[in-house]
Structure formats: structure tokens, C-alpha cells
Amino acid sequence: MLTKIREKSQGVFAWVILLLICVPFALWGIQNYLGGGSERPVVTVGDKEFFERDVNNAYTQFAQSLSGMNFDEALIKKQALEKLINDEVLWQYVQEKGLVITNQTARELVQNLDFLQTDGKFDKTKYKSLLATQRMTPAEFAARIKKALTMEQMQKTVIESSFAAQADVERFFAIQNQTRDIEYIKIPLPKNIAEPTDDEALAYYEQHKDQFQTPEKVKVEYVELSLDNLAKQIDVTDEALKAYYEDHKAEYSTPARYRISHILFKFNKNKSEDKVALERALKAKRALQKKSFDELAAEISDDKLTAQKGGDLGYFSEGVMDKAFEEAVKSLKPGDVSKPVKSAFGYHLIKLTEMTPAKIKPFDEVKDEVLARYRKERAENRFYELGELMAEVSYENPDNLSPIAEEIGAEIKQTAWFTRQAGQGIAEQPAVRSAAFSEDVLKGNNSEPIELGNDRLVVLRVLEHQPAQPEAFDAVKSTIKAQLQKDKARKMAEETAQQIRQALSQGMTMAEVADKYKLEPHTITGLARDNAEVSLPIKQVVFKAAKPLPGKPTIVTTTDVDGSQDVISLNKVNPGKLSKEDKLKLKLAIRNIAKAYGDTEFNAFLKALRERTTIRQRTD
Numbered sequence: 255m256l257t258k259i260r261e262k263s264q265g266v267f268a269w270v271i272l273l274l275i276c277v278p279f280a281l282w283g284i285q286n287y288l289g290g291g292s293e294r295p296v297v298t299v300g301d302k303e304f305f306e307r308d309v310n311n312a313y314t315q316f317a318q319s320l321s322g323m324n325f326d327e328a329l330i331k332k333q334a335l336e337k338l339i340n341d342e343v344l345w346q347y348v349q350e351k352g353l354v355i356t357n358q359t360a361r362e363l364v365q366n367l368d369f370l371q372t373d374g375k376f377d378k379t380k381y382k383s384l385l386a387t388q389r390m391t392p393a394e395f396a397a398r399i400k401k402a403l404t405m406e407q408m409q410k411t412v413i414e415s416s417f418a419a420q421a422d423v424e425r426f427f428a429i430q431n432q433t434r435d436i437e438y439i440k441i442p443l444p445k446n447i448a449e450p451t452d453d454e455a456l457a458y459y460e461q462h463k464d465q466f467q468t469p470e471k472v473k474v475e476y477v478e479l480s481l482d483n484l485a486k487q488i489d490v491t492d493e494a495l496k497a498y499y500e501d502h503k504a505e506y507s508t509p510a511r512y513r514i515s516h517i518l519f520k521f522n523k524n525k526s527e528d529k530v531a532l533e534r535a536l537k538a539k540r541a542l543q544k545k546s547f548d549e550l551a552a553e554i555s556d557d558k559l560t561a562q563k564g565g566d567l568g569y570f571s572e573g574v575m576d577k578a579f580e581e582a583v584k585s586l587k588p589g590d591v592s593k594p595v596k597s598a599f600g601y602h603l604i605k606l607t608e609m610t611p612a613k614i615k616p617f618d619e620v621k622d623e624v625l626a627r628y629r630k631e632r633a634e635n636r637f638y639e640l641g642e643l644m645a646e647v648s649y650e651n652p653d654n655l656s657p658i659a660e661e662i663g664a665e666i667k668q669t670a671w672f673t674r675q676a677g678q679g680i681a682e683q684p685a686v687r688s689a690a691f692s693e694d695v696l697k698g699n700n701s702e703p704i705e706l707g708n709d710r711l712v713v714l715r716v717l718e719h720q721p722a723q724p725e726a727f728d729a730v731k732s733t734i735k736a737q738l739q740k741d742k743a744r745k746m747a748e749e750t751a752q753q754i755r756q757a758l759s760q761g762m763t764m765a766e767v768a769d770k771y772k773l774e775p776h777t778i779t780g781l782a783r784d785n786a787e788v789s790l791p792i793k794q795v796v797f798k799a800a801k802p803l804p805g806k807p808t809i810v811t812t813t814d815v816d817g818s819q820d821v822i823s824l825n826k827v828n829p830g831k832l833s834k835e836d837k838l839k840l841k842l843a844i845r846n847i848a849k850a851y852g853d854t855e856f857n858a859f860l861k862a863l864r865e866r867t868t869i870r871q872r873t874d
Contacts, residue, residue, distance in 0.1 A: 297335065298870045299342040309335050310692060343863040345401065348408050355400040355407065363399055372631075373502075383638050412859050413852030423843045424832060431830025433780040434796055437764040438822040439773045440814065441750050443743040450738040458734050459727050466730045467722040469673040474690050474714045475666050476680065477658045479644060481637045481709035485629035498628045499617050506615045506624075509572040512583050513608035515565035517550060518557040520600040535594035535601040542591060547605045556600065565605070572612065579604070641703060641711050648700040648713050655700065658713055668717065680712060690714060744817055751811045751819035758809050764823055780828060789814050792822060799824045 295303035312334035365376040372380065385395055450458075459466060499506070519534045521527035538550055548564030555561040575583065579602070582592040586606040594601040617624070640662045651657045659666050672681035672690075680686050689701040695716055703711045750771065757767050768775040781788060783797060795812040799822075802808045808824040836843075 294872060296872050297339060298868075299339055300346055300867055300869075302342050302346075304335075304338055304342075306693075308338060310694075312338055313688070339864065339869060340860050341405065343867045343869075344405055344408060344860065346867065347863050348404050353404050353408060355403040357396065357400075359403060360396045360399045363403065364396065379635070380638075383635055409856060412856045413849065416848050416852035416855055418844045418847035418851060420840065420844065422847055423840055426843065426847060427832050427836050428830045430783070431833065431836070432797075433782050433828040433830070434824055435779045435826040435828070436781055436796055436822055436824055437775060437777050438792065438820050439754060439764065439768055439771075439775055441747045441754070441771075441773065441819040441821065443740075443817050444746050445743075447739045447743050447746075450735050452731070454738060455731050455734040456727060458738060459730065463724055466725045466734075468720075468725055469675070470691070470722040471671045471673045471720050472690050472696075472716050473669055473671055473718040474681075475655060475668045475717050476712050476714035477644070477655050477662070477664050477666055478680070479637065479640055479662055479664065479703075479711040481630065481633055484633040484636055484640075485626070488629040488632045490625060490628060495621070495624055495628060496617060499620070499624050502624075502627075503614060506620050508613040508615075510584075510612040511569050511571050511608075511610040512606060513569050514567050514583055515547060515551065515605045515607055516557065516560070516567055517547070517555040517565050517603040518600050519554075519594075519602075520556040531601045532594055532596075535603055538603055539591070539594065542603075547591060547603075566607075569608075637709070644703050644711060644713055648702070652699045653715070655713065655715055658700075671718075671720070680706065686712065686714065690716060740817070744813075747817075747819045751821050754821045755809050755811055758807075758821070758823060767821075789820075791815060792820055795820075796822060796824060801827045 295305050296309055297304050309331065313331045364370065364381070370377055370380050370384065385392060390398075517535075517538060519531040519538070521531040534554070538554060541550055551565035552561050555565055557565070560566055570583075572580065572584075576597050578595055579597055582595045582604055583606055586592060586604070588606050588609055590606055592602075592604040595604055596602075643661055644658055647658045647661050655666050658664075669677065669679055669681050672678065672687065674687055674691050676682075677687055681690070683704075683706055685704050685706070689695055689704050692701070695701050695714070696719060698716065700713055700715045703713050706712060754767050754771065757770075758764065762770075764775045764777075767773075778785075778788065781793070781796060783793060785793065791812045791814050795810050799808045799810045802824050810822050810824065812820050812822070814820050
């Protein structure tokens with residue numbers, strides 16, 4: 255459910271909806287409802303205080319959104335804190351300006367939230383369950399929705415006020431399509447570097463012990479709540495299953511398909527033209543006694559696109575046509591032509607050319623599918639209830655998983671050792687690793703419920719914790735020696751590159767330098783950004799390099815992907831031209847550049863708000 259919200263939310267609104275709506279199982283910590291006690295805030299924005307738990311909760315949401323990707327925990331936590339600050343200064347500004355969202359707008363959003371839908375309709379039972387699990391009244395929930403929408407409105411006001419002119423786009427493509435003429439020499443890493451001695455390796459080891467440590471790791475025990483497991487426990491009778499099938503029979507049916515042709519007689523919605531169009535249709539109906547439908551359609555139909563195909567409209571499924579049109583079609587047999595049928599476009603003579611009857615899959619054929627859906631739907635409310643119970647029992651028994659396991663009827667499981675970067679089983683999930691290595695859990699407390707997808711919750715606690723420990727010198731000696739050899743080779747290549755760069759700067763040609771150092775020169779005329787023959791580091795440094803002066807190329811160096819050094823002479827910059835393909839993309843480019851301008855302006859707007867707001871951040 256949280257995932258669905260993320261998919262439909264962007265920017266400020268994405269964060270605000272996650273931080274404020276508190277959908278089931280975000281479970282921001284019961285202590286949030288009980289106050290902060292004597293805890294010192296991590297940051298104060300104006301008069302608003304944020305505590306460690308607020309940052310941890312924001313970080314957890316961030317980590318879950320990055321599931322399956324490697325990321326820097328410290329960096330993500332810093333970004334989460336920055337986002338909390340940005341959202342708060344924006345909210346304070348919104349309040350100051352008196353911006354509001356109507357109750358009707360909030361109500362419509364709530365009723366269209368995916369996780370409150372059943373069979374495409376707003377489900378009051380789910381809504382009440384949500385409010386109950388979060389201990390909120392409808393008014394409180396609506397207030398949080400309105401807050402989120404108001405902030406989104408402010409963001410859109412800034413971003414959507416930006417625009418890009420065609421000149422901006424042409425300048426963009428002139429830079430994007432720019433090509434550059436270059437010469438370059440590649441200096442490979444020297445081979446046959448003497449192996450460092452044991453003493454050299456030991457000296458390096460003593461100076462860099464922090465680089466040679468076994469990673470910190472933990473084992474955890476955990477209790478898991480699974481919607482699938484709950485569904486399997488639902489008792490089902492054949493009578494209940496057949497009743498469910500009957501109620502949802504349309505979902506196990508293939509609707510009837512019709513291939514139809516028509517002859518259209520247009521009118522412009524005034525009585526006189528309506529009458530004329532009807533008379534034309536009746537006359538055409540009589541003419542079908544002497545002419546074929548295809549011939550008549552080609553001669554008189556006002557739908558010129560289909561007229562030459564005998565009026566053929568193709569295939570339609572039941573339920574997608576205009577009501578009057580569909581009723582007329584369903585009354586026909588293949589080959590029959592209808593009486594004049596009125597629509598918003600005019601009068602139609604409709605011919606049914608083919609018909610495939612609706613097909614309903616029999617109960618026995620879909621019984622397994624019906625059973626799975628029935629159980630899952632019946633299990634969902636129980637899943638919500640037990641999820642809230644997990645949070646409450648975990649909070650009341652912070653150092654023990656047994657009460658949780660007893661309450662929800664689950665077993666306590668254990669993981670193998672895992673690190674902050676990798677693990678197996680549930681430890682493959684970044685959110686699990688993040689929780690396991692959080693300060694509170696490492697102290698021996700239970701984690702808050704962790705959402706794994708839309709249908710699994712886990713509460714864990716650490717069984718064993720092994721801090722990072724230095725590795726013995728003998729275990730890493732060979733690695734250190736290989737690293738020292740590589741470092742020495744790289745340093746020698748860099749020194750050669752600097753010598754070549756200096757020689758080029760003093761007037762030697764690339765060919766002369768290549769001959770002196772016994773290296774191969776390369777020349778590329780019109781190097782484009784998408785050139786696949788040149789490595790990415792070369793392209794990056796070339797397109798960042800300053801434009802050369804007349805008779806004086808720009809000399810740059812870079813380290814290539816294999817560790818070798820490249821010395822590059824940028825000789826000429828060729829202005830880009832707007833291609834035919836680019837011209838087809840102009841509208842899209844204008845929108846994208848305007849969006850980029852808008853994002854930049856919104857970031858500047860946030861920066862200005864932060865500068866005028868008193869922000870006090872804890873430094874310890």
C-alpha cells in the first residue's frame with residue numbers, strides 16, 4: 255500500500271503524504287503520540303522540534319524506497335534530515351500565507367486512495383480500520399491530507415510558473431549536439447613493478463589499520479506477519495466460495511465481442527438538421543433492399559474514414575460502446591442492419607458482421623483462483639489488526655519477541671550473520687539491515703514493524719552483535735602488496751602523463767610526444783557525446799574542458815576505467831545543430847527544460863525560506 259502511494263507521489267507531496275498520513279504499518283513509533291519527554295531535539299525549525307525518532311522514521315521510509323539498491327546509510331540519513339527541515343519551512347510558509355485546501359478536495363483524494371479501494375470503489379470498512387489502527391478521527395485524518403495537499407499546491411505554484419522559450423531549447427540542443435576535435439595518448443600502467451617487501455607492507459598496514467577490518471555484523475531473531483500465511487488459515491466452505499464466485503462472476507468472464515459497420519448521417523444538434531439526418535437514414539435503410547451495405551456506406555456515409563471500408567468500425571467488446579449503440583447491436587443477428595440509432599454524432603445504420611458470445615469460465619475451472627482471492631480478501635482486515643497489535647506489544651515488551659509471537663500466532667525465527675551491506679533471507683532487504691544496525695536495536699530493543707512489500711511485516715531484535723575487528727597482518731599481507739604495486743604503477747603513469755602534458759603545453763605536437771615516449775597517438779574529429787569508441791572518462795573530461803584559444807589547444811588529463819592515464823588535446827569545438835529528430839522533440843524538450851527551471855526555482859525558494867527561518871541543529 256505504501257508502495258502504491260510512492261508510485262503516485264512525487265517531490266514534496268511524496269514525502270508529506272508519507273510523513274503525515276501515517277498509512278497502516280508505517281508505524282512511526284508509539285512514542286510519537288506520547289511526547290518527547292526530556293529528549294533533546296535533533297533539530298529545531300522555528301518553534302517545531304524534531305527528535306531522533308523523527309529522523310529515524312524518515313530514514314526508514316527512504317531506505318524502503320531504495321529497496322534492492324546499495325546506498326550510504328549516513329548520506330541517506332542526512333538527506334532525510336534535510337527533507338524534514340525543508341518540509342517544515344515550507345509548511346510554516348504555507349500557514350503564514352493562509353493557503354488552504356477545501357474539505358471536498360481532501361475528501362475526493364481520500365476516496366481515491368488505492369489502498370482504500372475494493373473492486374475499484376471506496377471501501378468504508380478499510381477506511382474505518384485505517385483510522386482505528388492509527389487512533390485518528392476522520393477529521394484528524396482529513397486534516398493531515400489537507401496539509402499534504404496544501405504543500406503540494408505551493409510546490410506546483412512555483413514549479414509550474416516556470417517556462418522555456420524555443421530559444422532556450424535551441425541553445426540546449428546546440429550544446430547537447432556539440433562535437434569536439436581531439437588528439438590523445440593513453441599511458442598504460444607500467445608492468446613488472448617490483449614486489450614490496452614485508453616491511454613496506456607492514457608499515458602500510460600499521461598506518462591504515464582502519465582499512466583492514468572484518469565488517470560489523472549481527473544475527474537477529476524475528477517474528478513475521480504474512481498476509482499469505484493468514485490467508486491460508488481462513489476456513490472456506492464450498493457454499494461460501496460459490497457465493498463469492500457468483501458475486502464476482504464478471505471477473506471470470508470474457509465479454510461478448512462484436513464486429514460492426516455503420517453508415518453515419520451527421521447533424522449539428524438543431525431540430526431541422528436532426529429531422530433531415532433521420533430522413534436520410536430511413537431512406538438509406540430502404541435503399542438497402544437494392545444495394546449492399548458496403549456500397550451504400552461508400553456512397554453516402556458522413557464518416558469518410560470508414561466509408562471506403564464499407565463502414566467497418568472493427569471489433570468492440572460489450573460495455574465499451576455508447577449505450578444506445580450497444581443496445582441496438584445486441585438486438586441484431588450477424589448480417590442484420592438496425593433501424594436508425596441516434597448518438598451524439600448523428601444517426602447510424604448499424605450492421606452486425608460478426609459476433610463472439612460472452613464466455614463465463616465455469617466455477618470448477620477457476621476454483622483455485624477464486625479460493626486464493628477469497629482467502630486474501632478475508633485475511634486483509636485481520637492483517638491490519640495484527641499489524642497494529644505487533645506495534646503495541648513490541649512497544650510494551652521492548653526486549654522480548656515472545657509476547658508478539660504468542661499474540662499473532664507466529665514462530666520466532668533466526669537469521670545467519672549479516673553485515674550492513676549484505677545478507678541472506680530477510681536480511682537481503684535494506685530496510686531490515688537498516689533497522690538491525692540502528693542505535694536503538696543494537697542497544698537490545700525490538701525494532702518497530704518493518705514493511706516488506708505490501709503484505710509482510712517483521713519485528714526483529716539482535717541476538718548477537720560482532721563489532722568490526724582488525725584483520726591479522728598475515729591475512730591481508732598479499733592484498734596490501736598488490737595494492738602497493740598498483741599504487742606505484744598508477745603514480746608512475748601519472749608522472750608520465752604530467753610530463754607529456756607539460757611538453758604539449760610548451761609547443762610539442764602530439765605526434766612528437768608520442769614518438770618520444772613510444773606511445774600511440776589517436777585522433778578523433780567530431781567527437782560526439784554518444785560516441786561508443788571512446789571511454790566515458792575521456793568524454794567527460796573533454797566536454798567539461800574549456801574551449802581552446804586560436805592556435806592554443808586545451809590540454810587535459812584523466813584516469814581511465816582500467817587505471818591508465820589519458821592526455822588529451824582539445825583542438826576545436828564544433829557548434830551543435832538542431833537535427834530533424836530534435837525538431838520532433840521540441841515540445842517535449844520545452845516541457846522538460848521548463849520543469850528543470852521550475853525545480854531550480856523551487857530549490858532556490860526553499861533555500862530562501864531556510865535562510866529566513868531560525869534553524870538550530872544539535873551538534874553532538
